[in-house]
Amino acid sequence: MSGLTRLKAAVRGELADLWCDLHRAQSYAIxxxxxxxxxxxxxxxxxxxxxxxxTPWDEIQIPLLENGVYQRIHADLGIAVEPDMERVAECRARMEASAP
Known part of the structure; x- marks a missing residue:
């Protein structure tokens, strides 16, 4: 694996962590x-x-997709993203059905 390939993989990993951190920060906001x-x-x-x-939409926390943050940030960058909101809704429904 070349140095550039490893660097890109590291940046992708960091982005995934940043999205997770953003989800957490948003949930802790006043x-x-x-x-x-x-x-x-x-x-x-x-x-x-x-x-x-x-970052692929299916690696993003559901609330960031539902509230449009993922879409807005990419729109600000001029990057088109199209999460499958039907699949997001199905995942949300499964989560809520299995919640105690």
């Missing part, structure tokens, strides 16, 4: 919507995404 921590994570996502492309 209003449950957005915070300064979210702003910081968004900027880091926007810095790395153009280098390796969009």
């Amino acid at each position: 209003n449950g919507k957005w915070s300064m921590a979210c702003d910081n994570l968004e900027e880091r996502i926007k810095l790395l995404t153009p280098l390796v492309g969009a």
